[in-house]
Amino acid sequence: MAKTKAGVLGATGSVGQRFILLLANHPDFELVKLGASSRSAGKKYKDACNWKQTDIIPEYVENLVVVECKSEFFQDCDIVFSGLDADYAGIIEQEFADNGLGVISNAKNHRQDPEVPLVVPIINPEHLALVENKIVKAKEQGTNKGFIVCISNCSTAGLVAPLKPLVEKFGPLKYLITTTMQAVSGAGFSPGVGSMDILDNVIPYIGGEEEKMEWETKKILGSISADGLTIENIPESELKVSASCNRVAVIDGHTECVSFSFKSEEKPSVDEVKQCLKDYQCEATQLGVTSAPKQTIHVLDQNDRPQPRLDRNRDAGYAVSVGRVRKDTVLDFKMVVLSHNTIIGAAGSGILIAEILRAKKLI
Amino acid sequence: MAKTKAGVLGATGSVGQRFILLLANHPDFELVKLGASSRSAGKKYKDACNWKQTDIIPEYVENLVVVECKSEFFQDCDIVFSGLDADYAGIIEQEFADNGLGVISNAKNHRQDPEVPLVVPIINPEHLALVENKIVKAKEQGTNKGFIVCISNCSTAGLVAPLKPLVEKFGPLKYLITTTMQAVSGAGFSPGVGSMDILDNVIPYIGGEEEKMEWETKKILGSISADGLTIENIPESELKVSASCNRVAVIDGHTECVSFSFKSEEKPSVDEVKQCLKDYQCEATQLGVTSAPKQTIHVLDQNDRPQPRLDRNRDAGYAVSVGRVRKDTVLDFKMVVLSHNTIIGAAGSGILIAEILRAKKLI
Amino acid sequence: MAKTKAGVLGATGSVGQRFILLLANHPDFELVKLGASSRSAGKKYKDACNWKQTDIIPEYVENLVVVECKSEFFQDCDIVFSGLDADYAGIIEQEFADNGLGVISNAKNHRQDPEVPLVVPIINPEHLALVENKIVKAKEQGTNKGFIVCISNCSTAGLVAPLKPLVEKFGPLKYLITTTMQAVSGAGFSPGVGSMDILDNVIPYIGGEEEKMEWETKKILGSISADGLTIENIPESELKVSASCNRVAVIDGHTECVSFSFKSEEKPSVDEVKQCLKDYQCEATQLGVTSAPKQTIHVLDQNDRPQPRLDRNRDAGYAVSVGRVRKDTVLDFKMVVLSHNTIIGAAGSGILIAEILRAKKLI
Amino acid sequence: MAKTKAGVLGATGSVGQRFILLLANHPDFELVKLGASSRSAGKKYKDACNWKQTDIIPEYVENLVVVECKSEFFQDCDIVFSGLDADYAGIIEQEFADNGLGVISNAKNHRQDPEVPLVVPIINPEHLALVENKIVKAKEQGTNKGFIVCISNCSTAGLVAPLKPLVEKFGPLKYLITTTMQAVSGAGFSPGVGSMDILDNVIPYIGGEEEKMEWETKKILGSISADGLTIENIPESELKVSASCNRVAVIDGHTECVSFSFKSEEKPSVDEVKQCLKDYQCEATQLGVTSAPKQTIHVLDQNDRPQPRLDRNRDAGYAVSVGRVRKDTVLDFKMVVLSHNTIIGAAGSGILIAEILRAKKLI
CATH class of the missing domain: 3.30.360.10 (Dihydrodipicolinate Reductase; domain 2)
Structure with missing residues (x-):
């Protein structure tokens, strides 16, 4: 089974760094794109980021060039993880979903949307049926297959x-x-x-x-x-x-x-x-x-x-x-x-949601 | 108004040290007796104690000679503060009260005794009426005027x-x-x-x-x-x-x-x-x-x-x-x-209870 | 002896707050002026400041109106304490000294100036002779009697x-x-x-x-x-x-x-x-x-x-x-x-320097 | 290559627990014997020990029965790791070495013995030549092949x-x-x-x-x-x-x-x-x-x-x-x-020393 191509939004922040660590040596995913603010865009990740994790920044990630958080730059991604601040997450994630991308977000902005599943993957993965239903519908009707899944607080x-x-x-x-x-x-x-x-x-x-x-x-x-x-x-x-x-x-x-x-x-x-x-x-x-x-x-x-x-x-x-x-x-x-608030309470839940979606062939 | 003479039981422990600090420069009390285990008895306080407070051990206290926790050694005290461990407090404090001494205790042993007031002095000093009533009765009937007051947890x-x-x-x-x-x-x-x-x-x-x-x-x-x-x-x-x-x-x-x-x-x-x-x-x-x-x-x-x-x-x-x-x-x-758990939650409450008893001329 | 009138520069910062606490109930000083950035100027101190000290902000200080850090607003001060950031301290303190005010500064900017005494007041108060000599000279020659004293790191x-x-x-x-x-x-x-x-x-x-x-x-x-x-x-x-x-x-x-x-x-x-x-x-x-x-x-x-x-x-x-x-x-x-880094290592040293200057009738 | 059979002395203490964790899933070693005080001897390890490690106590270790620290009980061990307190380590470790066992010790007792190598295994493994020389001599002369190696402070x-x-x-x-x-x-x-x-x-x-x-x-x-x-x-x-x-x-x-x-x-x-x-x-x-x-x-x-x-x-x-x-x-x-004081500074060094001895076929 081919690796699922993944992008990370808000890649320089603390949640973004956690996504990167979890993805970097993950057997199922290939980290291909890093998005951050326009201030960081164009820089190598190691130059854009104040890395604060206990594990060393993976070498191939160090040299990835950061792009802006626009869906056009992420079209090669099968899934996008968002560690964006709430100040930016709402609009950016919506733009990604509107343009056909699947986004798994740690931000609070879309959590209350009744069409967005709010998922703790060890607890209510059945809510991901909303994504499945949307994708089925999109295939039938030729509509947009983009979606957002929110990680809980x-x-x-x-x-x-x-x-x-x-x-x-x-x-x-x-x-x-x-x-x-x-x-x-x-x-x-x-x-x-x-x-x-x-x-x-x-x-x-x-x-x-x-x-x-x-x-x-x-x-x-x-x-x-x-x-x-x-x-x-x-x-x-x-x-x-x-x-x-x-x-x-x-x-x-x-x-x-x-x-x-x-x-x-x-x-x-x-x-x-x-x-x-x-x-x-x-x-x-x-x-x-x-x-x-x-x-x-x-x-x-x-x-x-x-x-x-x-x-x-x-x-x-x-x-x-x-x-x-x-x-x-x-x-x-x-x-x-x-x-563990940064694993099952944040980035780790995002990864586990993606693993479930992948196991179900939804991404 | 003359100073009230005070003793401290369990003087080398953490609660005892707090009692000493609060008493040492207190305008109303004179610290005259320190009680501890037989291991410490006979030693100068500074040699018996592993002092761990942020304030320096008062100089005159340093040279007080520690005695055993027996009421016979505390007959010159108007009030006795107990910082004894629960392992010893029950019997020792009772022996003091039985021999006419007033004891204000931080230990849990007598808290559930319905005749012993359990007092947070900023909250239920009216419960000290039990002591007043007992002393009045003792005066009338010539009975023992010793008493125990417990500080709450x-x-x-x-x-x-x-x-x-x-x-x-x-x-x-x-x-x-x-x-x-x-x-x-x-x-x-x-x-x-x-x-x-x-x-x-x-x-x-x-x-x-x-x-x-x-x-x-x-x-x-x-x-x-x-x-x-x-x-x-x-x-x-x-x-x-x-x-x-x-x-x-x-x-x-x-x-x-x-x-x-x-x-x-x-x-x-x-x-x-x-x-x-x-x-x-x-x-x-x-x-x-x-x-x-x-x-x-x-x-x-x-x-x-x-x-x-x-x-x-x-x-x-x-x-x-x-x-x-x-x-x-x-x-x-x-x-x-x-x-503050060591002031209003422990030794400080003991001092404030004693101040109230003194203001009411009960000690 | 009349109280010495004092101002504080950088009053909303952490060093400024310490100066205020030490001055507020000080028997020798009267805190009359608070200076901060133009963003804070015009506000009551309690509204301009994120107070973070363990002691409560003194009530009369709460309602002092903050002014900008310009010497014209501090002419009624006998001494000015500066808790300014190094980004601003250099120019502002010089402007104060140039206009006849005495400044005791916690900032690093003027420490290396050979004409500015760098003083730990329990250690080298004899270096304050520079201030004395300058004031004597100013009196003799009618020159500016403003000065800067630096507190050490x-x-x-x-x-x-x-x-x-x-x-x-x-x-x-x-x-x-x-x-x-x-x-x-x-x-x-x-x-x-x-x-x-x-x-x-x-x-x-x-x-x-x-x-x-x-x-x-x-x-x-x-x-x-x-x-x-x-x-x-x-x-x-x-x-x-x-x-x-x-x-x-x-x-x-x-x-x-x-x-x-x-x-x-x-x-x-x-x-x-x-x-x-x-x-x-x-x-x-x-x-x-x-x-x-x-x-x-x-x-x-x-x-x-x-x-x-x-x-x-x-x-x-x-x-x-x-x-x-x-x-x-x-x-x-x-x-x-x-x-203690915020007392003898910072604001407290400033106060003690001022007390020495006052005792020597230099302010 | 068969696994090397290992014992741990002082198995209930903090260093002993670390040895156990490092050995439990180690590909080269088989943990077969746990020694502790006579108070613990005869109990299952889980009942003798107040486990305080972040990793869970390995299941098969839980049920090992603790023995006293006597060499007679450790004769099936190829190597013995000692996490004993200095109060006991000196005599016990010597008894083990005298009876033909190799001991790698975290205790200070034998560190100054000129015949005992004091080894930080990433730094001076060449000092293990003392063990090699001793074993060679023991083979030649039929003398005791027991030895002690000390881990540094x-x-x-x-x-x-x-x-x-x-x-x-x-x-x-x-x-x-x-x-x-x-x-x-x-x-x-x-x-x-x-x-x-x-x-x-x-x-x-x-x-x-x-x-x-x-x-x-x-x-x-x-x-x-x-x-x-x-x-x-x-x-x-x-x-x-x-x-x-x-x-x-x-x-x-x-x-x-x-x-x-x-x-x-x-x-x-x-x-x-x-x-x-x-x-x-x-x-x-x-x-x-x-x-x-x-x-x-x-x-x-x-x-x-x-x-x-x-x-x-x-x-x-x-x-x-x-x-x-x-x-x-x-x-x-x-x-x-x-x-890392408990890895390269203590138990981990013991394991690494044993790995080197094993690689050199000395155990």
Whole structure:
């Protein structure tokens, strides 16, 4: 099977750099195009970029010449990953989709569009049916086959990971309260979170984050419409979500304390909840794609786990860890969830979505 | 007014060191006796102690000779502060009280005793009436006038601080869910939290802490019994408390995200909640005692506050800061609370309790 | 004695904020004027500034209206403190001095000017004779009495503090090698050091810092010329300085490992070196000015001290701590020096310089 | 080629855990025996050990039953790795060697023994000739073929890595001054460095570390004696070493600022020094053993590198990074060196030594 040709938008930023690292030695993809601002266009990538990753910048990538983020320069790409800032992502990604390209985006701009699937690939890959339906329709009707898929917000990805299997098995949720302790890498590095703000400190606020978690959770737990072309949220009445988001002195890995209640009066036991999470196997694993986790959700038994430094890299960051599942005094259950915010919470999810699309021959 | 003579139990430990610092230059107290284990007894304090405070050990304290923790050695003390470990505190403190001494303890052992007031001095000093009643009775009947007062758990102190004024004004609470991000100083330093456990990390568990918060909150919000000799908890049915406790890379200052609902169907507005907190003035301030905060609760308007490094020292750590008061989707309100865990959450509360007892001529 | 009227240039920046805090409740100074960029001019200070200090912004300062940094607006000031960025400081400070104002500057621009004293006020206040001589001359000749005094670089202040008394007692140094571990507050906060750069990390480079330390040390250890109007560096041949500067995850306090050799073949003993440092009393202390440290240099005996978190606040940050004085295998001696980079290494030095000038009736 | 059977002493400690992780999936070794204290003996490893590594404990290791550290239990081992504490290592390792076993030890006890090679395997594997000579002699004479090889102290490993190639090319060194900023993982985790000691702090002292660096450097740069059975240090007169050791808030990776002078009056240029480091290829790489780094020494060109978080994992931690090579004002050159303290500075070196011995058919 030939390699899928890939481009990256916003290639010099922190999310773009992560896309590049994940693509550079990937067996299924060939990184052929890098897009950035007009200021960077025309330069070799190594000269345009302030590389800040722990892995060294791949040698052949160093010498790729950066182009502007216009679809005309990306026509040789089978798929385009966008790490663009929200200030630019909306219009640029739309222009790419309008011109027939498939875009997998980490930006928030199109997440609320009902025709755009918002996907945590280990959780709701079935929402990618929207892309499939669109492509089928495009083939039949000769219309534009371009599409956008959105990666969820990083803190949302961790939250929904254990909830989705529970909803599938025990029915819809009614209440959900979460407090997050989020890593600084989620804020990027230009300038990102300042050291004076995070050493010996907690910042109890992340702009827009609580709203994103509260809204995205409902879309991801929602269903495909009857015509197969939009996602409908779980009705407002069925799920109330409250998020309190904090930044802590952690490099990678979002830790979330989650309390929740099911709608049904018949409640599972703590052991049934844990067993359900252990048993869950995501579609990516069933498809056997490259980055699929062996174990989608790790249920840890030690009472002081999961911890970001010790558990964020399980299954290379594509799995989510859950610990301390127990009864809650106010709601039904509480637990601690840990996810790698730049892997399953950002660029890694983009790669895994592309692997699924490729396995299904949609790209 | 003559100085009140004070002793410290567990003087070499982290809480004991804090008591010493707060007492050493205090205008109302004279530190006359230091108690520690038999291993330390007979040594000069400077030789018995691994001093770890940012302030230098007071010179006259350096040369005090440590004694064993037996009441016979503390008969010249008007009040005794206990920073003993829970392993020893129960029996030792009881022996002191049985022999006529007043003990203010940071240990958990006697907190659940209905005859022992559990006091956050900026919040429920009225519970000290138990001590007053006991002393009155002792004078009348010639019985033992010894007593124990317990300081609350550090994370409980921050939690109840804004809740008590709200309960006083808007009636009892029904539900309370809190997630804490607690400083490492709360765990002391021998050995305390290891650096490998906290750098680039969060520990989502603190042994026994959640149970303490859930139980102590109800006692502190409870009332004095009809005979004035015990505290009765808010009945179980009236308040459900759920706590999730985490350790983060902060030296001092516990940050707590709190969601709560009132029992009454008539809810105050966000502005009324904030105004109630701003208006609250604690009894210690009214009494004008030395360490009383000028402003008991600081309601901060910036959306990213309170932060431990910036706000923990307000009113020398005797005040509590509250921010982000807002509607909660699931319960009535949510907010962020910050308190200095070694001041209002531990040794400082002990000092302030003693100042109140002294102002009321009970010691 | 009437209060000295003070202005602050660069009032919204991190150094400016520190000047304001130190001046706001100062018994000798009255803060009357705040200067910042034209973007801030005309606004109330609280609206122009992103306040980031642990102490609350003083209330009367909040409502001061910011002006542009032009000398015409500062004519009512007896002294002006400059926290300006190096991009602007050179020209603005010169304009102030040219128009008769005295400026105490934290910027690097005029440090190398032989007519400008470069002063660590606990170490070389005798260099302020240049200001005195200039003022005397101005009075005699009716010339401009404006002047500039430069505060040294923060890492230089800590380095020279113990060296100066040693040079006074044991003669000039020949070799000096230092490696610094510097706090992030030295880089300010807009943006300052990023959290991704400092958590779980060391940055082995601070732009321009090594050159500053190597040069400034020689000027500060240098002497006033015969005509009393310039400072002459210790000749190049007499002192070789090598500095390696690193940024570490510390909020405040620069730690420096220092190895050095005297020029003379007759070497003092380790005890003589320590005694010399203990005996040193700075002129500010002799003058009895407000911020003078009680003990200029603290010689610590524990082998693991000084430490930034525990020792930076000795004498409110106006003292310097020295530990581990011992023989060096390659040079004569080595030791560890700790200084508070924003107090004795920056704004605090400015205040102490002004206090000395005031005590000498030069302002 | 059959797998080499390996045992680990001190298997429950932090170094022991690292040995286990490195051995568990190693293609050349089979981990067959775990030794620990009598308290742990008889238990399954998972029950005896407080596992603290970021990688999960390998499943087959979990169920190995721990034995006491006596050679009789390790007779099926071809090689034994020791992570024992210095309190026990001396006697136990000697007992193993006396009974015919080869021991590679991370403990300090035998490092000064002239018959024991002290080896940084990317630097002085030629010192392993002592083992070869001993084995040859044992075969000839039927004597005991047991031996001990010592891994160097973690901070020494980083220091000598760039110095050895320079000495080989440009002749012996005369002076060496280094200041280290060492990671907390070097102190293990029971209890290791406390969080109160390292958050917002630097500890300017590590017990015994400076003496180890100063002595070990000379042994490692030393030569094999004429009879091939001992290592002779570089004579005291030829190399003076001064080390100042500090602990900083870094998890893994020791950063060292190094100034040095050659003995010869003919000095290389900065470019020649850098080229020499770039050109160096260690014997392990030439032998092609499993863990050998591709590039032994990475010479980084960016002026703010190497940094522990970004560079410690180069070549899986078996390479050393060097940056900022430049002229020193006092000595000849200065530079910054970074090494992974638990890989090339501890357990990883043990594995690489064993790989070299195996490649040479000595085990």
